[in-house]
Amino acid sequence: MAAFLLSFVAITILASASANTNITEILDAYPEYKEFNDLLSQTKLADEINSRRVVTVCVLPNGGLSSYTGKYPLSVIKNILSLHVLLDYFDVPKLHKISDGSILSTTLYQTTGNANGKLGFVNITVLRGGKIGFGSGIPGSPLDCTLTKSVKQVEYNVSVIEVSQAIAPAEILAAAPPAADVNITDLLVKAGCNSFASYIVSTGVLKVYESAVNNGLTIFAPNDEAFKADNAPDLSTLSNAELVSILQYHALASYFPIGTLKETKDKITTLATNGAGKYALGVKTEGDSVSLETGVDTSRIASTVLDSTPLCIFTVDNLLLPVELFGKPPSPAPAPEPETSPSPSPAADAPAPESAAAPAPVLSPPAPPTSSPRDAPSEGPTADSQNSTSGNSAGVLEAPALMRMVLTVAVSYLRVFCCPKLSFSMFACIT
Numbered sequence: 001m002a003a004f005l006l007s008f009v010a011i012t013i014l015a016s017a018s019a020n021t022n023i024t025e026i027l028d029a030y031p032e033y034k035e036f037n038d039l040l041s042q043t044k045l046a047d048e049i050n051s052r053r054v055v056t057v058c059v060l061p062n063g064g065l066s067s068y069t070g071k072y073p074l075s076v077i078k079n080i081l082s083l084h085v086l087l088d089y090f091d092v093p094k095l096h097k098i099s100d101g102s103i104l105s106t107t108l109y110q111t112t113g114n115a116n117g118k119l120g121f122v123n124i125t126v127l128r129g130g131k132i133g134f135g136s137g138i139p140g141s142p143l144d145c146t147l148t149k150s151v152k153q154v155e156y157n158v159s160v161i162e163v164s165q166a167i168a169p170a171e172i173l174a175a176a177p178p179a180a181d182v183n184i185t186d187l188l189v190k191a192g193c194n195s196f197a198s199y200i201v202s203t204g205v206l207k208v209y210e211s212a213v214n215n216g217l218t219i220f221a222p223n224d225e226a227f228k229a230d231n232a233p234d235l236s237t238l239s240n241a242e243l244v245s246i247l248q249y250h251a252l253a254s255y256f257p258i259g260t261l262k263e264t265k266d267k268i269t270t271l272a273t274n275g276a277g278k279y280a281l282g283v284k285t286e287g288d289s290v291s292l293e294t295g296v297d298t299s300r301i302a303s304t305v306l307d308s309t310p311l312c313i314f315t316v317d318n319l320l321l322p323v324e325l326f327g328k329p330p331s332p333a334p335a336p337e338p339e340t341s342p343s344p345s346p347a348a349d350a351p352a353p354e355s356a357a358a359p360a361p362v363l364s365p366p367a368p369p370t371s372s373p374r375d376a377p378s379e380g381p382t383a384d385s386q387n388s389t390s391g392n393s394a395g396v397l398e399a400p401a402l403m404r405m406v407l408t409v410a411v412s413y414l415r416v417f418c419c420p421k422l423s424f425s426m427f428a429c430i431t
Contacts (some may be wrong), residue, residue, distance in 0.1 A: 023057060023159045026119045030151065035062045036081075039069070041077035043309055044073065046107060048259025049085060056086040056105075056159040058167075065166055072173065075308040079172045082109035082137070083122060084163070090124070091159050092150045094286060101126040104137050109172075112307055119171050136169040156305065179213045179311040190317050191305045193221040193349060196250075203240065205247040216255035216310040220292060222319050223302065231297070232319055233326070242325055248272035249279050249322050255310040258301070262292050272322065279322050295323040 024046050027037040036059050036224060039047040048057055069077060085108040098222050102125040110120025110225060121137025133143030151160040185206065188197040200206045235243055248271035256268070264283045272279035282293035290301045299318035306313040 013194050021050065021154055022046075023160075026152055026160060027059065032061045033059050034390060036060050039065065039077060039081060043074060043081060044079055044257050044260045045078060045108065047263040048257065051262040051361050052087070054087065054089050054157055056088060056090045056161065058086065058161055058163045060084070060085040060163065062168060067170060068166065074310065075179060076173065077113075077178070078309050079109055079112075080166055080168050082112065083120075083167045083169075083172070086122060087111075089156055091153050091155075091160055091163070092147070092161070093380070094408065095124065095132045095147065096126065096130065098124060098126055103293065113304065115309075116171070116220050118320065122167060129215075134163055134167055136167060138169060138171070141169060142245045165244070167403060168362045179217075180210070182213070182308070182311060183208060184219070184313070187305050187313060189223050191221065191303070191313075193315060195224050195227045196221045196247075197420075199235070199243070200247055203244050203247060205244055208248065209251060212251075212253050212271065213311055216253065218252040218256040218312045218314070219256065220250045220299070220301070220314050220316045221305070221319060222250070222299070223315050223317070226299075226318050229318065233321065238325075245279065245325065245366075246319075246322065247329055249281075250316075252281075255312055257312050258290060258314075261285075261301070279324055281320070292320060294320050295328055296321040300360045318347075323393060 024037060024041060027033045027040075040049070049057065065080070067079070067329040068080060071281075083156065086105045087110075088105050090105070102123065104121045105124055106119055107122055109115050112120075115121075116246065118137035118139065123133075123137050123141065123143065125133045125135075125143055127133045127143065127146075132147035134145040134147070135141045135143040146164045148162040148164050151162055152191045155161045185197045185201060188194075200209065209219065227235075235246070238246070251271045252268060253271055256264075261283050262285045265283050270279050270281060282295075283293045284293055284298070291300050292301065297318055297320070299316040299320055302315045302317050304312075304314055361370065
């Protein structure tokens with residue numbers, strides 16, 4: 001039991017340490033990696049790294065990427081850096097113990113969906129003399145990048161190691177088109193967002209998007225099913241200004257890849273924002289799922305259409321409805337309190353009506369009818385007795401009547417069990 005508790009505590013501490021790991025802060029302690037660290041921030045890869053529990057970052061010293069940074073756009077640099085982020089934990093001892101001397105490790109580039117074949121993998125091989133070589137996962141690629149030294153480890157979660165040169169296969173170096181040349185509407189149509197593409201063209205919002213691309217742009221495009229949903233508003237009833245605001249509400253004037261969204265805690269402004277706190281979006285993360293919250297509804301990010309710095313396009317499940325136009329949904333009515341019967345009042349609070357006496361026991365003969373003469377036979381008809389009882393139960397009995405009833409029962413009992421010869425004349429005298 002003690003061993004189990006110790007293991008649990010250790011796992012909890014490690015998980016907590018991982019959750020608080022910040023690659024930018026780690027590398028800030030090493031000035032020789034400043035250029036690499038700056039590029040992680042510019043491309044937003046730092047956010048993606050920080051959102052993962054297990055990762056190995058292969059860093060390059062200052063100048064190690066200089067032959068690429070001045071020649072290729074930032075989107076290509078991001079792809080190169082993504083190949084240097086392994087989705088597994090490798091410290092130096094583990095690298096030297098690789099089974100069979102070679103392994104293919106998944107990288108962040110593989111998660112983008114843009115990697116063909118083995119392009120998103122890195123080959124790690126133990127070379128002669130014990131050196132550790134790295135290269136592209138594409139078969140036949142050279143292993144001309146080698147391990148230089150260990151930099152920093154958060155055991156079993158984050159490892160930072162230095163390598164000798166960049167891993168940059170020709171397939172990644174094929175320059176991507178500048179973001180300004182990307183055809184946004186074509187990408188939206190191919191992604192199943194025909195209605196959204198039509199609206200941004202007809203309203204002129206597409207031109208707003210295109211003018212913002214070079215400085216960073218993120219688009220959340222509702223798919224066609226979102227416009228057909230039962231809770232989707234009828235956009236034809238809106239003014240042109242309102243429609244433009246909704247379409248601009250679906251875009252951010254900055255580059256926000258999925259990793260950055262996962263790390264976002266505060267509300268983010270949109271292209272529709274025209275004042276502090278207006279037309280903002282909240283971000284909610286659950287595992288790998290990211291949702292956008294408007295205050296009116298919530299929409300899940302379904303897929304990535306394009307992630308090419310500085311442009312990012314996602315599809316979302318629902319239309320994003322700003323509070324400024326649609327108001328907050330009404331709060332659910334509180335559940336009614338359960339009805340409870342009033343507690344009976346104490347007898348002393350209100351006088352209760354006097355009830356008629358319960359019917360006499362089976363062994364007790366009925367009382368004689370009041371209309372019977374004094375010399376009537378001792379056995380009276382039972383029918384008369386029943387009628388008399390039912391009459392008394394219909395109303396409140398006066399005290400003398402109650403007394404007579406009690407005496408009647410008592411005398412009846414004496415006649416049957418104690419003194420059978422007790423006459424009604426005696427009863428009359430008692431009453």
